[in-house]
Amino acid sequence: MSILIDERTRVIVQGITGRDGSFHAASMLEYGTKVVGGVTPGKGGQTVSGVPVFNTVQEAMAETGATCSIIFVPPKFASGALREAADAGIKNIICITEGVPILQMVENYHYLRTKGVRLIGPNCPGLISPGKSKVGIMPGRIHKSGRVGVISRSGTLTYEVVYNLTEAGLGQSTCVGIGGDPIIGTGYVDLLSLFENDSGTGAVVLIGEIGGEDEERAAEYIKSSMTKPVVAFISGRTAPPGKRMGHAGAIISGGKGTAEAKVKAFQDAGVPVADKPDDIPGLLKERVGD
């Protein structure tokens, strides 16, 4: 079992003829993902890696039966692409695009909710259910199928953590990169609850960073509602206040969003916080009694 995507998930790629879209469409196909179509306005009728390209999401859905879309379009077209997918009836959207203005995302977030859409991202690496499906840009081969769920705001840091899990023999059920922006579609709490209810997941690794208070809310949720063990890691313990650390969301401002507050929230919730990524497998094994 896994959450959100599996071997039956039929995926279209919005922005498939672009540099990133075409590269990752090929890489997802190679991993075994059912990439059934792509969308680029004005380029319908072409093929990319053997996958048919359509002018609109609606056409692509009608022809392919897709249920999931991954978006690679440039930031100024991202809101349009999100709404087009939602209007066409896609229920799972993964937005890789980085640089979508925050106020546009505020509107998109609420619009997509009224349409009953689950959005992952934007500015995220996507997600993978190892051995079943990859809808994202992560290197597939560092993953291994298993029972650990992974949730992270980061990209390469997630690879680092997953690599350490796999090396230690701990496979993953699903790994989700939720994105590094201040306004994202799906947060920690939504995913913790999905993992809690997924029979294929036995434990969860949560990777957070400075900025906002999502980790604090996740800690509250874990304390009140999770039975499965969770191990956390927080990056940015040495980051100075007021400076944006790459991600738009990774900034300590007005005394909020510090690493100390997040570490403390997890410790108060009984969640061990690893000092380094390679300490995570050990902490997990202690908790699941391996």
Next chain:
Amino acid sequence: MKIHEYQARDLLKAYGITVPPGKVAATPKEARAVAEEIGGGVVVKAQVLVGGRGKAGGVKLASSPEDAEAKAKAILDLTIKELPVEKVLVARSIEIDKEFYVSVTVDRAKKKAVLIGSAAGGVEIEELAVKEPEKILIFEIDPIAGIDQQGLDAYCKRLFGNPKLASQGADTFRKMYRLLKEKDCSLVEINPYAQLPDGTLVAADAKINFDDNGVPLHAEVEKMRNPEEYSKDEIAAKEAGLSFVSLDGDIGCIVNGAGLAMATMDIIKLFGGNPANFLDVGGSSNPEKVLTALQILTGNKNLKAILINIFGGITRCDDIANGIVMAQKQIHLQLPLVIRLIGTNEEEGRKILEKEGLAASENLSDAVKMVVERSREGQKA
């Protein structure tokens, strides 16, 4: 992106919000001329992109144009939190009956724009939020329907007390929200929002921040950018497509990905070292980027050692290795270099490095331990 108070005042004015008469001045003479034009008492305020200028002596009252010139000279000689004061705002000194706080921003948790107001203005809102949170009133804006007018009127009555002030306040809030949306601001703040003896409310100070993701959509906003917001290195990095923040340690870091870059800094600290910077080379791996990154880093004279940590995904290890080799040849790197390469095309990357006599570690903790040792050797030498 941050802008100065005088720039923020201009924007508020353009949106129809009243600000006391005033102008920016770059020299004491200019300040005097502005004071003459305004007439009467003025306030001279340092224009710097950091808070705490009042405590640093950057805000002074002046009773005459001569006095304004003298006060401007004193303030223009100041350096506030390492930023030299290059401009002052000279504005009419106003008599204030009461100070309010008003702002518009995006609430990350609620995923909505919110109006924030307090009848206890003039102080740091963060301090107030901790000490007396009940004095802060928040109004949520429906992202699709916009501001609920009746709700806003009721909110302003609670905030301002009397109906005359409330209707001015509601009007200002509507204008601030329009400004926030139209220019992709992350914050529009007026503090104090000052009540004059005649009962009018004016913006006695102004702070506007922009969402960096929105700036490219607005050429007129980009024009307001102040180069001093970032260090020279930060600007050079930005131009090369790198994300860079300088810190005060002695171990330079080059990492791909913001989360991993932060974690690398943290692990350096954990092993007793001190990171000199945050540097994310980004996703697409162009060897030139590694060269630029190393050039920026080696400009820092405090540096004792460099760590390159790459987890290849989209970034290819062979591209990174080529960049390192190119940099070795072009800038004759003298500092100890510790490399950690793993992920996409790592074997190819390792081979390229080996040919040049460079080794790369696979394990992050090992690499960090090594670079911390090298930096210590450098400190002794």
